[in-house]
Amino acid sequence: MKLKLSTSILALCLSVSAAQAYDLTIAVAHLPNTLDPVMENSNVSQRIIYNLFDTLVKVDYRDGGKLVSGLADSWEIIDAKTIEFTLKKGVHFHDGTEMTAKDILFTFSPLRLGHDNVAIGGSGTVVSKPFIGGIEKVEAIDEYTVRISMKDDDALIIHRFANYPSQIVSKSAFEAAGSYEEFALHIVGTGPYKFSNLTLDDHVIIEKFDNYYGDNKAAADKVTFTVVPEISTRIAGLRAGQFDMITEVTPDHIEEIDKAENASIAGGPILNIRGLVYDSTNEIIGDPRIREALNLAIDRETLAQALYQNHTSVPHGWQMQVFGKMYLADRPIPEFNIEKAQKLLKEAGYNGEEIVYRTQNSYYTSQIETAQILVAMWKKAGLNVKLAVKENWGQVTEDNETRHIFDASFTAYYPDPMGQFWRRFGPTGGWAQNDVYINTEEMIVLGKTLATETDTAIRRDVFTTMLDKFETNPRGAVLHELTQIYGVRKGLTYSPLSTSYMDFTTAGVSVEK
Amino acid sequence: MQWTLSRILRSLLTLLLLASFTFFALSLSADPALQILGPDAQPEIVQAFKERWHLNDSLWQRYVTYIMGIIQLDFGLSYRTGAPAIDIVMTRLPATLALMIPTGIASLLIGIPVGIYAALRQGTRTDRLIMTASVVGFAVPNFLVGILLMYLFSVWLGWLTPSGIISWMSWIMPMITMVSAEAGIFARFTRSAMVEILSHPMLDTSLAGGLNEHQGLRHHVLPNALIPLLTLVGLFAGNLIGGAVITENIFAWPGLGRLLVESVAARDFAVVQIIVLLIGASMILINLLVDLSYGFIDPRIRDTRRISIKRNKVATA
Numbered sequence: 001m002k003l004k005l006s007t008s009i010l011a012l013c014l015s016v017s018a019a020q021a022y023d024l025t026i027a028v029a030h031l032p033n034t035l036d037p038v039m040e041n042s043n044v045s046q047r048i049i050y051n052l053f054d055t056l057v058k059v060d061y062r063d064g065g066k067l068v069s070g071l072a073d074s075w076e077i078i079d080a081k082t083i084e085f086t087l088k089k090g091v092h093f094h095d096g097t098e099m100t101a102k103d104i105l106f107t108f109s110p111l112r113l114g115h116d117n118v119a120i121g122g123s124g125t126v127v128s129k130p131f132i133g134g135i136e137k138v139e140a141i142d143e144y145t146v147r148i149s150m151k152d153d154d155a156l157i158i159h160r161f162a163n164y165p166s167q168i169v170s171k172s173a174f175e176a177a178g179s180y181e182e183f184a185l186h187i188v189g190t191g192p193y194k195f196s197n198l199t200l201d202d203h204v205i206i207e208k209f210d211n212y213y214g215d216n217k218a219a220a221d222k223v224t225f226t227v228v229p230e231i232s233t234r235i236a237g238l239r240a241g242q243f244d245m246i247t248e249v250t251p252d253h254i255e256e257i258d259k260a261e262n263a264s265i266a267g268g269p270i271l272n273i274r275g276l277v278y279d280s281t282n283e284i285i286g287d288p289r290i291r292e293a294l295n296l297a298i299d300r301e302t303l304a305q306a307l308y309q310n311h312t313s314v315p316h317g318w319q320m321q322v323f324g325k326m327y328l329a330d331r332p333i334p335e336f337n338i339e340k341a342q343k344l345l346k347e348a349g350y351n352g353e354e355i356v357y358r359t360q361n362s363y364y365t366s367q368i369e370t371a372q373i374l375v376a377m378w379k380k381a382g383l384n385v386k387l388a389v390k391e392n393w394g395q396v397t398e399d400n401e402t403r404h405i406f407d408a409s410f411t412a413y414y415p416d417p418m419g420q421f422w423r424r425f426g427p428t429g430g431w432a433q434n435d436v437y438i439n440t441e442e443m444i445v446l447g448k449t450l451a452t453e454t455d456t457a458i459r460r461d462v463f464t465t466m467l468d469k470f471e472t473n474p475r476g477a478v479l480h481e482l483t484q485i486y487g488v489r490k491g492l493t494y495s496p497l498s499t500s501y502m503d504f505t506t507a508g509v510s511v512e513k
Numbered sequence: 514m515q516w517t518l519s520r521i522l523r524s525l526l527t528l529l530l531l532a533s534f535t536f537f538a539l540s541l542s543a544d545p546a547l548q549i550l551g552p553d554a555q556p557e558i559v560q561a562f563k564e565r566w567h568l569n570d571s572l573w574q575r576y577v578t579y580i581m582g583i584i585q586l587d588f589g590l591s592y593r594t595g596a597p598a599i600d601i602v603m604t605r606l607p608a609t610l611a612l613m614i615p616t617g618i619a620s621l622l623i624g625i626p627v628g629i630y631a632a633l634r635q636g637t638r639t640d641r642l643i644m645t646a647s648v649v650g651f652a653v654p655n656f657l658v659g660i661l662l663m664y665l666f667s668v669w670l671g672w673l674t675p676s677g678i679i680s681w682m683s684w685i686m687p688m689i690t691m692v693s694a695e696a697g698i699f700a701r702f703t704r705s706a707m708v709e710i711l712s713h714p715m716l717d718t719s720l721a722g723g724l725n726e727h728q729g730l731r732h733h734v735l736p737n738a739l740i741p742l743l744t745l746v747g748l749f750a751g752n753l754i755g756g757a758v759i760t761e762n763i764f765a766w767p768g769l770g771r772l773l774v775e776s777v778a779a780r781d782f783a784v785v786q787i788i789v790l791l792i793g794a795s796m797i798l799i800n801l802l803v804d805l806s807y808g809f810i811d812p813r814i815r816d817t818r819r820i821s822i823k824r825n826k827v828a829t830a
Contacts, residue, residue, distance in 0.1 A: 033593035042551065127554065200772075201771060202771075226765070240673075392542075393551070394544040
């Protein structure tokens with residue numbers, strides 16, 4: 001009886017504590033300009049939009065990337081080109097309207113995804129094309145059933161509607177907004193939080209959406225993302241109790257936060273590879289043997305250890321474990337072999353011609369330090385690489401005779417090589433289209449098979465061949481897995497996802513009362 | 514009148530040059546499409562962006578459109594949001610002024626009396642101590658002072674929040690950071706000007722004529738020291754809008770300085786250009802007022818201007 005009574009009191013206390021409201025303040029280095037997913041593809045946007053929107057199918061990052069029901073109750077892949085979704089009933093947008101087929105049609109309409117939005121005040125610069133540009137037709141079978149057809153057979157058809165940028169938005173909100181830009185600035189989704197305010201370069205506020213349909217509700221009443229450009233200020237604010245969390249913690253500050261009494265570190269590698277891109281159309285590094293030598297001269301494990309200690313690792317080539325059946329587990333990490341590099345350079349007749357490596361100061365974590373270490377490693381192999389620090393991407397990618405090497409990152413938007421390796425290096429990627437390199441016909445054919453074939457065994461073979469060929473004629477280099485490190489105040493527990501998304505639902509955040 | 518008119522015309526020309534320089538410097542150093550869309554944006558997306566913002570027009574066409582816009586007080590839209598750039602700038606201006614005006618007043622109230630005090634004790638240990646503190650004040654970079662203050666007051670003592678505007682206490686650290694530098698400059702300038710006047714023979718003459726030290730100070734030393742000091746105040750006041758870029762970044766102050774940094778990085782031309790023009794206009798306006806005030810303070814300057822205008826008239830006749 002006593003036990004029962006104390007259990008009841010405990011349960012009562014817990015329910016009271018769960019009902020207690022709290023707000024979260026997250027200090028970030030940058031904010032997005034808009035929160036419409038198709039308008040901005042950046043990590044600063046992604047950490048917010050996860051809380052505002054849902055996709056038809058969801059990826060359960062906490063369960064090995066399993067696909068689970070999202071806004072669709074069920075789905076059926078009719079053939080390699082066609083998929084049909086049966087929508088959940090009774091799901092409401094933040095503006096109070098019910099989500100139905102008309103919203104799915106609007107979300108994937110040419111008006112929103114195409115350039116048509118220029119006519120209604122949009123910038124016409126939708127960045128979603130590499131992801132969902134292959135949609136041919138979206139039809140409403142009835143109010144709660146939608147059929148989507150792709151232009152070509154698509155091995156990733158289901159993943160395209162489970163990931164960025166397929167978040168569903170409200171058609172009614174668009175109609176009420178008056179212009180595309182107004183709509184984008186006051187975006188309406190179905191997520192656990194609703195949009196409240198965006199002040200350019202200063203803050204974004206999202207608030208709990210009480211009518212959220214999902215199991216993982218908003219953990220806080222309000223989350224404020226506030227811009228604090230300096231890492232020292234973010235850390236001071238965390239330690240002083242002004243912030244609940246801080247983002248973009250650089251490796252040299254991890255120890256300071258870990259040692260602090262009232263803060264701790266969360267996060268680690270995310271589904272993104274930090275790497276390099278080679279301009280193989282350039283005469284100096286046009287010979288594939290020189291580019292292979294560049295790759296062989298990089299001691300990646302030393303680089304990762306020196307800069308990130310145990311917070312990151314070197315991937316086994318252009319792939320991640322999340323690829324599941326497409327992950328080639330036996331493939332080793334990229335080879336480090338100075339003798340072989342020197343031999344290749346000799347064969348290629350390299351005579352110390354200057355190779356320019358364009359980098360920036362801090363677009364990526366420890367960017368300049370990474371660049372300096374790489375230059376020293378290349379020097380050991382006899383490669384004369386000159387570092388050119390640029391102010392912006394325009395200067396980095398400017399197409400002239402000194403564009404040889406530059407920095408990049410490779411997000412695995414889909415758990416498949418098509419969502420990472422071939423999305424970036426394939427013929428539809430920005431670099432191929434901007435003449436950074438020209439893919440061989442053979443690679444293009446292999447890539448086509450990878451994109452359309454649905455037999456996993458065949459796809460694995462094709463991917464293996466592609467990686468082998470890429471190794472001897474590389475367009476870029478793997479360095480290490482990109483990290484996303486957060487500082488978290490004492491009393492708050494944050495369970496990070498393996499992506500740039502930040503999860504402020506009850507699955508991601510809990511507060512010690 | 515003619516002098517004032519010529520100053521106004523010169524000011525407008527300076528603003529035109531400033532606007533032109535900003536336009537060309539920004540236009541030639543980066544492509545806003547790549548800054549906003551990201552490095553691997555597809556060519557057709559970049560193209561759509563350029564069409565939307567008329568970036569395919571020739572540089573001169575864009576320049577003429579831009580200058581004509583300024584003349585009509587149409588400053589354009591932000592590339593990043595499509596909102597009127599002037600609205601974005603105006604939402605951030607109050608925070609900057611709210612920081613810079615009290616900073617300026619505090620710097621004057623501390624710097625000038627300290628400078629006078631040091632000058633009157635010239636060569637003593639007090640003088641040397643004050644001057645050393647002044648040099649340290651303006652020699653130590655703002656970002657270092659800011660971070661040290663933050664670790665002292667926020668991390669160790671836990672008294673102040675280090676970032677943004679939370680309460681009146683949010684002003685303490687940014688103001689100390691800037692006042693320590695500005696007051697140091699004012700103190701040194703005041704001392705130098707005072708020492709020069711104090712050694713002038715006219716002061717001995719007036720003291721011999723029966724004025725006491727206090728009267729001599731009030732009637733001869735301070736008014737004469739005021740002219741160089743006023744120039745310095747003019748420079749500071751003209752820089753009210755753009756003077757806190759570093760401090761605003763350290764303390765995440767939601768003002769124009771931070772907006773300027775982000776907008777330059779994104780090549781958000783319209784926003785940058787308004788801020789630069791605001792800084793330029795305020796600098797020109799304040800300096801015009803300072804120039805005008807010289808004449809009120811020192812009648813000799815007024816007379817010199819009159820004579821110079823008369824001479825010009827004779828020469829042109």
